[in-house]
Amino acid sequence: MSGQDLKTLKFINAQFLGRKRPTIEAISDEQMDQDSSMVCMTSLSTETTEDREEVLLECLELFESLGLENPTLLKEFHKSYLDYSFNNALPRQMKALDASQPWILYWIACSLRLMNREWLGEDIQRRICKKLFKASLENGPFCGGFGQDPHLVCTYAAINALALCDNVDGCWDQINRQGIYKWLLALKSDNGGFRTGLVVGECDTRTTYCALSVAAMLDILTPELCQGVEQFLLRCQTYEGGFGACPQEDEAHGGYTFCAVAGLAILESVEKCNISMLSEWCSARQTAEEKGLSGRSNKLVDGCYSYWVGAVNTILETQGYSSCIDKPALQEYILKCCQSTERPGLRDKPGKSPDYYHTTYVLMGLSLTEHSFNTTKSASAISTREESDKFQLGAVNPVFGLPIEDLRKFLSHT
Incomplete structure (x- = not known):
C-alpha cells in the first residue's frame, strides 16, 4: 500500500467510520483449564467502550x-435558559440552525408550556x-427560514x-390547509413514504411520520394520502x-x-408490527448502570x-401492553444526570452542554414517566389516568409530541 493510500485509509477511518482509536484486545489471566493454554475470556477495548466507561463513571459519581x-426539576432555573432566546441573538456557532427555525420555536415553546402553561x-x-x-408559502407549507424552500420536517x-x-389573533385559521394537502400529495413516493421537498429530499420513516402528523392535526388525513403508508412503515x-x-x-x-410506531398509531395499525420484538428492543435500550436510554x-x-x-413504550401502553422500561430509574437518570445546578437547560449526558433540543425531549421523556395513560387505539384521543396530583410537568401526547391539553x-378547533 502506497503512502497516499494509507493516508486516504486513515482519513476514511477517522472521518467517515468514526475509528479514531485502534481496537485493543485485552486477554484475561483466566484459562480454560490449567493444562491448556487456550484463552477462555477476552475483552475488546474500542472508542465506544472507553467512552461508555467514562460516561458510566460520571453517572455513578452523580448517583453517589x-x-x-x-x-426535583429546577424549572425556574431552566426557564432562564429558554427565555434568553427571545431577547438575544443566537451565537454564531448556531448559524447551521438557520434552516431549523421552526424547530427552535417548537422546542422552546413546548418546554415552557410543559413546565408552566403560563x-x-x-x-x-x-x-x-x-x-x-x-x-411560509401562502401560510403553508412552511420553510426552515426566510427565503428557503418548503420542507416537510419544518412544516x-x-x-x-x-x-x-x-389561536392567538386567529393564527390557526390562517393555516392554508388545502395548500398543505396538495403539497403533501405531491411529496408522496411510489413506495408509500413521503419526501422532504418537491425538488430534492430523502424519504424515510421520519418524513413519513411528519406527513401523517401534519395531516392528522389539520384534519386532512384522507385515504388517498394514506395509501401504501402502512406497508412502508411496517417494512422498516x-x-x-x-x-x-x-x-x-x-x-x-x-x-x-x-x-x-407513532405513524402506525396515527393509522391505528400498531398491532400489525411485531410487538414482542419491539418491546424487547426498547427494553434493551435501557442500561442498568446509567439507568437512561440509548438509541x-x-x-x-x-x-x-x-x-x-x-414515547414508543407509552404508545404500547396506550395499546394495552405492559411497560418495557424502568420509569423510576429513567427519572433518576434525567434528574441527576441530565440537569446541573451550574448551567440551566437540560443535556444529553454528564459532560455535555445543554441545548434546546435536549431540553425539550428530556422534559417530554420525564413527563411520560410521571403520568399513567388510558388504553385507546386513537392517537388523538390519548388521555391520562391520573393517580396523583403531584406532577412536575404537564402530560404529553406520546404520538404528536405536544401537551395533551x-x-x-x-x-x-380544526
Whole structure:
C-alpha cells in the first residue's frame, strides 16, 4: 500500500467510520483449564467502550453524590435558559440552525408550556406566529427560514409550534390547509413514504411520520394520502425489533422507531408490527448502570431517547401492553444526570452542554414517566389516568409530541 493510500485509509477511518482509536484486545489471566493454554475470556477495548466507561463513571459519581435524594426539576432555573432566546441573538456557532427555525420555536415553546402553561404568554405566541408565517408559502407549507424552500420536517415543527399558541389573533385559521394537502400529495413516493421537498429530499420513516402528523392535526388525513403508508412503515421494522429509516436497509434506531410506531398509531395499525420484538428492543435500550436510554445497540446513553424510546413504550401502553422500561430509574437518570445546578437547560449526558433540543425531549421523556395513560387505539384521543396530583410537568401526547391539553384544543378547533 502506497503512502497516499494509507493516508486516504486513515482519513476514511477517522472521518467517515468514526475509528479514531485502534481496537485493543485485552486477554484475561483466566484459562480454560490449567493444562491448556487456550484463552477462555477476552475483552475488546474500542472508542465506544472507553467512552461508555467514562460516561458510566460520571453517572455513578452523580448517583453517589446525590445519594438517596429525590432531586426535583429546577424549572425556574431552566426557564432562564429558554427565555434568553427571545431577547438575544443566537451565537454564531448556531448559524447551521438557520434552516431549523421552526424547530427552535417548537422546542422552546413546548418546554415552557410543559413546565408552566403560563410561561408561554400571548406576546411570545404572537412573535412565534409572525415568524412562522413569514417563513411560509401562502401560510403553508412552511420553510426552515426566510427565503428557503418548503420542507416537510419544518412544516411539522411549524404546525406543532402554532398548536402551542392558543389561536392567538386567529393564527390557526390562517393555516392554508388545502395548500398543505396538495403539497403533501405531491411529496408522496411510489413506495408509500413521503419526501422532504418537491425538488430534492430523502424519504424515510421520519418524513413519513411528519406527513401523517401534519395531516392528522389539520384534519386532512384522507385515504388517498394514506395509501401504501402502512406497508412502508411496517417494512422498516428490522430483525432487531426496532425500526430503521428505510425498508430493509438500516439498523434499528430510537428516533426512526418512534417515527414508525407513532405513524402506525396515527393509522391505528400498531398491532400489525411485531410487538414482542419491539418491546424487547426498547427494553434493551435501557442500561442498568446509567439507568437512561440509548438509541441503538452498542451506543451511549442519551437524554433525548427518554422521549424517542420512552414515547414508543407509552404508545404500547396506550395499546394495552405492559411497560418495557424502568420509569423510576429513567427519572433518576434525567434528574441527576441530565440537569446541573451550574448551567440551566437540560443535556444529553454528564459532560455535555445543554441545548434546546435536549431540553425539550428530556422534559417530554420525564413527563411520560410521571403520568399513567388510558388504553385507546386513537392517537388523538390519548388521555391520562391520573393517580396523583403531584406532577412536575404537564402530560404529553406520546404520538404528536405536544401537551395533551394543547393538542386537544387545536384538534377541536380544526
